Amino acid sequence: MKTATSREESLDRVRLRSLMRREEERFAATHPKSKALFERARQSLLGGVPMNWMAKWAGAFPVFVAEARGARFTDVDGHEYVDLCLGDTGAMTGHSPEPALRAIADQAARGITFMLPTENAIWVGEELQRRFRLPYWQFCLTATDANRFSIRLAREVTQRKLVLVFNYCYHGTVDESFITLKDGAPAPRRGNIGPPVNPAVTTRVVEFNDVDALEKELASHEIACVLCEPAMTNVGIVHPDPGYHQALRSLTRKHGTLLIVDETHTICAGPGGFTREHELEPDFFVLGKPLASGLPAATYGFTQEVGERILQRIKVEDCDTGGIGGTLAGNALSLAAMRATLERVLTPAAFAHMVPLAERFTSGVEAAIAEFSVPWHVTRLGCRAEYLFTAERPRNGAQAAAAMDFELERFMHLYALNRGILLTPFHNMALMSPATTAADVDQHTRVFREAVAELLP
Numbered sequence: 435m436k437t438a439t440s441r442e443e444s445l446d447r448v449r450l451r452s453l454m455r456r457e458e459e460r461f462a463a464t465h466p467k468s469k470a471l472f473e474r475a476r477q478s479l480l481g482g483v484p485m486n487w488m489a490k491w492a493g494a495f496p497v498f499v500a501e502a503r504g505a506r507f508t509d510v511d512g513h514e515y516v517d518l519c520l521g522d523t524g525a526m527t528g529h530s531p532e533p534a535l536r537a538i539a540d541q542a543a544r545g546i547t548f549m550l551p552t553e554n555a556i557w558v559g560e561e562l563q564r565r566f567r568l569p570y571w572q573f574c575l576t577a578t579d580a581n582r583f584s585i586r587l588a589r590e591v592t593q594r595k596l597v598l599v600f601n602y603c604y605h606g607t608v609d610e611s612f613i614t615l616k617d618g619a620p621a622p623r624r625g626n627i628g629p630p631v632n633p634a635v636t637t638r639v640v641e642f643n644d645v646d647a648l649e650k651e652l653a654s655h656e657i658a659c660v661l662c663e664p665a666m667t668n669v670g671i672v673h674p675d676p677g678y679h680q681a682l683r684s685l686t687r688k689h690g691t692l693l694i695v696d697e698t699h700t701i702c703a704g705p706g707g708f709t710r711e712h713e714l715e716p717d718f719f720v721l722g723k724p725l726a727s728g729l730p731a732a733t734y735g736f737t738q739e740v741g742e743r744i745l746q747r748i749k750v751e752d753c754d755t756g757g758i759g760g761t762l763a764g765n766a767l768s769l770a771a772m773r774a775t776l777e778r779v780l781t782p783a784a785f786a787h788m789v790p791l792a793e794r795f796t797s798g799v800e801a802a803i804a805e806f807s808v809p810w811h812v813t814r815l816g817c818r819a820e821y822l823f824t825a826e827r828p829r830n831g832a833q834a835a836a837a838m839d840f841e842l843e844r845f846m847h848l849y850a851l852n853r854g855i856l857l858t859p860f861h862n863m864a865l866m867s868p869a870t871t872a873a874d875v876d877q878h879t880r881v882f883r884e885a886v887a888e889l890l891p
């Protein structure tokens with residue numbers, strides 16, 4: 435595991451800070467309109483941003499977008515960017531893909547929300563069945579809600595209280611998930627805002643890939659569900675060890691715990707997500723973000739057995755209370771967009787284009803890492819790639835978190851932004867869309883190589 439000391443040894447911090455100052459000045463000088471809009475925004479939006487995470491972009495203010503199409507966007511100062519962030523997966527479809535645009539415009543002209551079903555809901559349910567091999571589906575507006583509703587249902591049908599998650603997971607703004615292991619003991623995650631209770635009351639947490647710790651917790655028979663990403667993607671990418679998913683599935687079955695697989699990011703693995711690529715058998719399957727080409731939409735599916743157990747416990751008279759639903763959930767507009775996205779955008783052919791681009795990205799970054807012998811590595815999951823500031827590939831969240839380097843990360847992001855490349859504001863993720871090209875990837879490789887070269891004395 436990389437430590438702060440070894441980080442200091444491998445990098446000249448004085449040089450890094452001086453380069454960062456240069457990049458900050460360049461950014462401010464070349465983005466006067468974004469800067470002016472940010473100053474104006476500070477008068478009406480807390481911190482000058484419409485949503486608190488947007489304060490995290492590298493640079494003194496975020497760039498304001500003028501328009502986007504496919505894998506590129508233009509800011510208000512007229513700069514064009516290759517978008518490798520793609521709305522942190524919300525726009526993995528590329529921005530405003532034509533089939534979704536047409537479906538959205540067509541449905542919007544014929545009604546947006548009714549609290550009544552449309553035939554598109556059935557089409558989407560049938561397609562989700564085919565792709566992910568679970569019989570029953572429900573819709574909501576965000577992946578966070580899909581996770582929250584799956585947890586509630588799991589608690590209800592198992593009549594157990596606790597949730598188990600993995601250290602350094604992220605599943606949206608789900609209260610139960612903001613827990614971490616501090617010196618081996620569960621503790622609230624740093625930055626957790628106004629938690630209703632200490633998450634140790636609701637949640638058990640273990641390291642990913644640690645079968646013994648998992649079994650020990652499950653053996654209490656108090657755990658309703660395990661909520662997991664099949665490969666971790668929110669602390670860099672952490673792949674499961676060979677055999678880990680088989681162990682997770684057989685142990686959850688043995689101890690009567692339901693398994694929720696959150697594929698909101700790992701849908702990047704292929705048209706059927708990680709679940710189909712690796713033949714997982716979850717009890718619940720969650721997907722949000724790109725499902726409707728960026729329009730708010732999410733879904734959760736479950737097994738026949740879970741479906742029957744839910745129906746036994748929920749009466750029609752009470753079905754509009756109890757913490758599952760949402761007035762706009764399953765609305766006609768998002769279902770039309772979901773249908774177009776599944777039918778015409780996130781197709782097997784699209785993945786056949788996107789995955790080789792992510793391979794190209796990783797080989798380009800790998801070559802630069804090798805050329806300059808920096809102790810970093812790059813990893814890939816389907817059409818998603820990510821570099822991390824440690825030579826060893828982490829096997830769990832704690833190891834991945836120890837390799838994070840906020841200062842260096844910000845420099846890499848701002849350096850890229852100043853040269854027309856947008857990475858996510860969180861860690862170093864790059865995502866390919868159906869509209870991304872080899873030239874886009876090569877532009878990133880050139881810029882990445884230049885940044886590494888500049889960092890070295």
Ligand SMILES: Cc1ncc(COP(=O)(O)O)c(C=O)c1O
Nearest residue numbers: 576577578604605606696698699
């Ligand atoms: C794995 C995973 N699940 C769920 C979510 C929540 O998505 P949303 O913020 O759209 O609700 C995220 C967000 O980053 C995520 O990474």
